[in-house]
Amino acid sequence: MNINILANVQEVFREVFDDESIVINNDTTSTDIEDWDSLAHIHLVVALEQRFKIKFALGESLTLKNVGEMIDLIEEKYNARSK
Amino acid sequence: MQYPFDSALIMRKQRSIKRSLLEKGPFIEKKIAILGGSTTADVKNVLELFLLKNGIKPFFYESEYNRYYEDGMFENAELKSFNPDFIFIHTSTVNIINYPDINDTDATVEQKLESEFSKYKGLWEQLKATYNCTILQNNFELPHYRILGNLDSSDLRGYSNFIMNLNSRFAEYARKTKGFYINDIHYLSAQIGLSNWYDRSFWHAYKYALSYEAIPVLAHNLANIIKAILGKSKKCLVLDLDNTLWGGVIGDDGLSSIQIGKETPVAEAYTEFQEYVLKLKKRGILLAVCSKNDLTNAKDGFSHPDSVLSVNDFVSFKANWEPKHINISQIASDINIGIDSLVFIDDNPVERKIVIDNLPYVLVPEINVNEVYSYMNTLDKDGCFEPISISQDDLIRNQAYQENSQRNSFKDHFISYDDFLSSLDMNAEIKEFIPIYLERITQLTNKSNQFNLTTKRYTLSEIEAVANNPNYITLYGRLADKFGDNGVVSVVIGEVKGNIIHINAWLMSCRVLKRGMEQAMFDEIVRQAQKQGITIIKGYYYKTAKNSMVAELYKVLGFELIHTSGEDTVWEYPIDSNYVNQNKFIVVNKNY
Numbered sequence: 001m002n003i004n005i006l007a008n009v010q011e012v013f014r015e016v017f018d019d020e021s022i023v024i025n026n027d028t029t030s031t032d033i034e035d036w037d038s039l040a041h042i043h044l045v046v047a048l049e050q051r052f053k054i055k056f057a058l059g060e061s062l063t064l065k066n067v068g069e070m071i072d073l074i075e076e077k078y079n080a081r082s083k
Numbered sequence: 084m085q086y087p088f089d090s091a092l093i094m095r096k097q098r099s100i101k102r103s104l105l106e107k108g109p110f111i112e113k114k115i116a117i118l119g120g121s122t123t124a125d126v127k128n129v130l131e132l133f134l135l136k137n138g139i140k141p142f143f144y145e146s147e148y149n150r151y152y153e154d155g156m157f158e159n160a161e162l163k164s165f166n167p168d169f170i171f172i173h174t175s176t177v178n179i180i181n182y183p184d185i186n187d188t189d190a191t192v193e194q195k196l197e198s199e200f201s202k203y204k205g206l207w208e209q210l211k212a213t214y215n216c217t218i219l220q221n222n223f224e225l226p227h228y229r230i231l232g233n234l235d236s237s238d239l240r241g242y243s244n245f246i247m248n249l250n251s252r253f254a255e256y257a258r259k260t261k262g263f264y265i266n267d268i269h270y271l272s273a274q275i276g277l278s279n280w281y282d283r284s285f286w287h288a289y290k291y292a293l294s295y296e297a298i299p300v301l302a303h304n305l306a307n308i309i310k311a312i313l314g315k316s317k318k319c320l321v322l323d324l325d326n327t328l329w330g331g332v333i334g335d336d337g338l339s340s341i342q343i344g345k346e347t348p349v350a351e352a353y354t355e356f357q358e359y360v361l362k363l364k365k366r367g368i369l370l371a372v373c374s375k376n377d378l379t380n381a382k383d384g385f386s387h388p389d390s391v392l393s394v395n396d397f398v399s400f401k402a403n404w405e406p407k408h409i410n411i412s413q414i415a416s417d418i419n420i421g422i423d424s425l426v427f428i429d430d431n432p433v434e435r436k437i438v439i440d441n442l443p444y445v446l447v448p449e450i451n452v453n454e455v456y457s458y459m460n461t462l463d464k465d466g467c468f469e470p471i472s473i474s475q476d477d478l479i480r481n482q483a484y485q486e487n488s489q490r491n492s493f494k495d496h497f498i499s500y501d502d503f504l505s506s507l508d509m510n511a512e513i514k515e516f517i518p519i520y521l522e523r524i525t526q527l528t529n530k531s532n533q534f535n536l537t538t539k540r541y542t543l544s545e546i547e548a549v550a551n552n553p554n555y556i557t558l559y560g561r562l563a564d565k566f567g568d569n570g571v572v573s574v575v576i577g578e579v580k581g582n583i584i585h586i587n588a589w590l591m592s593c594r595v596l597k598r599g600m601e602q603a604m605f606d607e608i609v610r611q612a613q614k615q616g617i618t619i620i621k622g623y624y625y626k627t628a629k630n631s632m633v634a635e636l637y638k639v640l641g642f643e644l645i646h647t648s649g650e651d652t653v654w655e656y657p658i659d660s661n662y663v664n665q666n667k668f669i670v671v672n673k674n675y
């Protein structure tokens with residue numbers, strides 16, 4: 001389950017940054033991707049919400065420290081959704 | 084990027100969309116200052132995409148967060164040196180400061196309304212005085228809650244009522260002010276629904292005054308206004324007939340069986356579409372037919388008693404069995420407008436594809452034959468015919484084109500072209516710019532592509548400046564003949580430096596090509612130049628993809644070629660007192 005989410009998240013990153021060569025892992029942070037500024041963050045958040053059909057709570061996406069935490073949160077919401 | 088667009092996709096893939104749009108030139112460059120009352124980042128980014136798609140490459144100035152008032156009102160060296168062509172004020176309902184309070188009297192509410200409006204008006208006047216460029220201003224969307232319920236719209240203390248009154252004042256200012264346009268978000272928010280326009284979490288988290296989904300809707304609308312101002316709106320609607328203007332196939336079903344009128348829901352839907360098309364025609368859009376039918380059958384469809392349109396409503400009528408892209412190409416050349424000014428509506432996806440593949444500059448919207456309503460809806464929401472004003476010229480345009488067809492068939496009766504010209508009884512008014520024609524003159528500088536020597540575009544402010552500048556000789560040309568009045572059809576702008584006049588702009592509507600108007604304008608340039616002791620006229624030709632018809636104009640008028648740079652040329656004409664008028668058939672400035 002974790003791997004599927006990572007693959008999907010990576011695809012979103014590649015679309016948003018228009019860069020097919022991007023590879024992310026649990027430790028990736030905004031300092032690892034040059035164009036990942038606050039504006040790109042909004043694009044990522046909305047794209048992820050649409051892709052997984054979930055909603056981040058107000059401010060939730062802003063406290064994530066790395067991609068790993070992002071994936072954990074997505075997984076939690078995604079599973080909750082299917083119930 | 085064409086209506087209906089996928090907002091989420093555009094936002095997500097904005098970088099790759101931008102990359103691929105940038106590969107498709109050519110672009111005209113424009114500077115746009117965005118003064119925001121809320122976050123503007125993606126509004127700017129998506130606006131850029133829609134502008135690039137329309138051949139406009141924007142350079143932006145963006146105010147700091149919510150500093151639209153300070154940035155616009157007070158001294159701003161950065162904005163001054165940016166020297167914008169457009170200033171877009173992105174304010175919304177979030178920026179309204181003093182809403183009515185439930186305890187306010189009518190007089191207090193009126194005062195608050197006046198004060199809110201004056202703040203904006205003051206800003207607009209200051210911007211005009213300092214930057215003298217086009218201003219684009221959002222009006223206000225309705226609020227997302229109604230404290231007074233339905234009374235919110237009628238009670239003076241209701242926010243909805245307050246906003247509608249404010250919008251009314253904005254509209255009045257727009258009616259009276261040149262170079263000022265409303266970006267109607269009041270309409271857009273209603274169209275996609277207030278529930279979709281607003282996103283409170285998006286506001287609280289990122290201070291966007293509209294939702295993610297609404298951003299492309301606003302940007303698309305704003306881009307349509309900008310492209311209209313730059314003369315890039317479409318001019319002609321080409322229509323198929325069977326299952327497009329009526330239900331059924333007239334060749335097979337016969338006149339009595341086609342569906343038009345009020346008898347059935349399908350007939351009503353087509354009638355509504357014909358009514359929509361007729362209204363477009365009335366405000367200046369040219370109509371043409373391109374149908375696979377025998378000509379008599381095709382025309383017959385309009386003799387149906389319930390037909391809203393008639394054959395006379397069309398300036399070109401092609402009904403034959405030739406491929407449609409060939410017909411459409413011919414339509415453009417018959418009525419003398421660029422192929423990129425056409426929109427083609429056809430219910431048949433195969434026909435649409437042939438045109439899309441062969442004529443990439445024609446706009447061919449995707450419509451759904453199962454939903455006749457989609458024909459009108461797609462045309463309307465796409466905004467391809469966005470006007471910036473409705474001029475007298477627009478109202479008589481179709482008539483003018485009809486008159487032109489009459490002239491053309493009249494021509495066939497003459498043996499010599501000179502006899503034909505002489506029989507037209509042409510008269511022209513060629514004088515320096517006057518206020519009443521400045522908007523039309525501006526429109527011409529932006530729309531003329533073929534008979535245009537330098538393709539220099541002007542905004543209304545620039546035309547006003549040139550008209551008031553004693554170092555310029557300006558001429559407009561208005562041509563009439565026994566068939567009708569063509570209105571203002573030609574513009575010349577010359578800059579005087581010492582004893583030389585440099586023709587910076589010379590353009591003419593293709594409607595009046597080869598009537599001698601070119602010669603008549605030149606005679607007047609010479610006359611004005613002689614009055615001012617000018618001895619040399621310098622002409623410039625800058626080649627574009629569309630203006631090869633005037634490459635040799637200066638040579639024909641008697642100029643000498645003095646310089647060539649690639650395909651651009653510079654010409655010189657020494658004026659002497661023995662100049663003989665070259666125009667032989669037009670009576671100039673006698674009736675006015």
